[in-house]
Amino acid sequence: MSSSHDDQSARSELTAFPSPSLPSPLPQSEVLRAAYRARAAAAELAPLPRTPKDEALLAIADALIVRTREIVDANAEDVARAREAGTAESVIDRLTLTRERVAAIAEDVRKVAGLPDPVGEIVRGSTLPNGLDLRQVRVPLGVVGIIYEARPNVTVDAAALCLKSGNAVLLRGSSSAYRSNQKLVEVLRDAVGGAGLPADAIQLVPGESRESVQELMRARGMVDVLIPRGGASLIRTVVEQSTVPVIETGTGNCHVYVDAEADLEMAVRILLNSKAQRVSVCNTAETLLVHEAVAEDFLPLALAALAEAGVTVHADERVAAIAAAAESKAVVVPATPEDWETEYLSYDIAAAVVNSLEDAVAHIRLWSSGHTEAIVTKSQAAARRFTQLVDATTVAVNASTRFTDGGQFGFGAEIGISTQKLHARGPMGLPELTSTKYILTGDGHVRP
């Protein structure tokens, strides 16, 4: 705890502040009751300066280390249940918490404490012609709901980012990680409470049923935003059914376009990195488009590299013909229209030859999820045109699609990658977890 007088008094003032009372009668739903408590906690967090929030984050990091044994034990129950249920080893790996992983999670929380606090930043300000002072100031969103899948590290990451940005968080993890999440949230709440902030700023949504997700999605007015993190079907469900505003994240059908004027060796490196450096993530490439002028030179090199990386190529007729002529060792199968819209998240890539940059753009416009689109070209004009015409969170010129990431962008942390246009687009760091308010100061100004 800081001994700073200012921070202490800010906190004691806040403790004295009457929390919004729970409605009477209490809502039947446990989820809504949790949301009411989160609102009260959010009202306490909103005006806090940086220091008490950072102290709570450091207390969380310490508690994660001190209580690692409890966490690992609780996690072992989830892992045992998953194993009994015949869950795939890759999923079990993502679910598993070891002493080292908990230490890494704690270290990430310390990093969040070290990031600048977005709250209170003056986004713009001016003195109006009539002498009124106008300031637009960043404020927390309020109550953030996160709906996510197996990884229990998201529980801590999301809670830390929300706390740092002054938001209360309602966490709804997958039922397969329920024991782990329960224990983690217990540790987090104890640490936050011990640091003098409201424990209700971090809550696990009660219940393991699908109904609790439904209730969360209908808690409009109580929850300010829902952020689904996980597979495409989870995200689609939330986007379509929620009456709470949603930030859509993470579906990535990303393209690499190799232009007529590409450096072909660079193009191979970028293609390979975009597709095969890590196949299971949203910023991995799923389609290769090649300008016809370089197709016969480029594709044999590309197919050889893809073959070596174990990537199956879903080829249009022109790619298939070049592969056959080159006697490529690559596994080449015919592409169907579905391939153009598939986010494989596996060692597969769709590939087509296009007649022009414009045709590449048209293909992308038709099929892309608007996540990340890359062009490889030596031509300044082609780079300029591609970046102007392609509408996506990120357009990469002579760089891998894999760079679309809050960490890579220097944000220090990431709550997800928004693929929508409202509020936030692309990797979301702490500022994207805020709203703003205007503060208008006069000395008796009235409107004529």
Place this chain on the structure above:
Amino acid sequence: MSSSHDDQSARSELTAFPSPSLPSPLPQSEVLRAAYRARAAAAELAPLPRTPKDEALLAIADALIVRTREIVDANAEDVARAREAGTAESVIDRLTLTRERVAAIAEDVRKVAGLPDPVGEIVRGSTLPNGLDLRQVRVPLGVVGIIYEARPNVTVDAAALCLKSGNAVLLRGSSSAYRSNQKLVEVLRDAVGGAGLPADAIQLVPGESRESVQELMRARGMVDVLIPRGGASLIRTVVEQSTVPVIETGTGNCHVYVDAEADLEMAVRILLNSKAQRVSVCNTAETLLVHEAVAEDFLPLALAALAEAGVTVHADERVAAIAAAAESKAVVVPATPEDWETEYLSYDIAAAVVNSLEDAVAHIRLWSSGHTEAIVTKSQAAARRFTQLVDATTVAVNASTRFTDGGQFGFGAEIGISTQKLHARGPMGLPELTSTKYILTGDGHVRP
């Protein structure tokens, strides 16, 4: 038209660009077909620089003047129908277009042409540690849907703001203004097409039925955002039923809080201006909260001023008692709980005495719509605490609530006042009609 070579070539390049083709078979719904055409137009508008957009806006302003007679005649049909239907004169007044009003609308379009173009603005940029250049650039949202009530001037305002910000717009006005809106949109489209931009950037949603609104609300993926402008029930319907992302606008249950340390004469001026300068708008005050320390001195002055302005006071017991003791001439009726949440939009105000600033904040937190909250105080500490604790689009210190307005804030124009926290909060100008994209430039960068 400009003779600038750059603009001409930008445009001719775009004309050559293949529009996204209409799906085959065409969607049955006329609304969806309009949305498809709007998407194609939006793709053409997005990369345009400022000059061709401004030229189209000036062409619109000219056309409104040249074709005023047609517009006024079409409007006369709507007005005649409204009169036959026994519509209130205040509504008919808002519906009516005269030669002078059309000239004023045209002048507003010229003003929009004079505003800076938000598109292309670099919001942030840096060189990453690995040498990649990262820029976050403003881009248009795409297709904006506006659902609005009787005033036909909104048709032109909204179209002009969307065009300036590079968006296509789908306009769904009220059926009572259908003839006027049809004619206005015809004039706008002719002018835009004549200036070499796609006429489909401005479209009236076909049909006068409620079904067309329903279809617009379900056009997720085709329409990027819906902005309802109008009464509370219209806004609630859109917010609850739309699967397209919505920006909630305009409900204002605004408060004036007179602090223990207020300058009482200033407080009367601010109260009167906030309540009675124009009662039918969202930034007008609907509730007065008075600190008990000044209630007996302030309320007699306030009640006298409100009485003179013809305002009925819906008073809690303490306000009523002071009014009685002061033998106030004001019309005072007992407040019910409903009064605390009512947006009167009339010569009515709710009034209560509170024990403390904290109680005022708690009252506001419970009942406010989060639009604009004002405090009148000489105390720096009270002003600071109120602005920290109150969560609203705008918190005014010693200033009227009526200043929350894009024009007053110096934005030059306003598409509405957002009362939500995501994307935009408070008066929305041109930047609020944009999203962003990241442009990442390297020279063969791959992720290690």
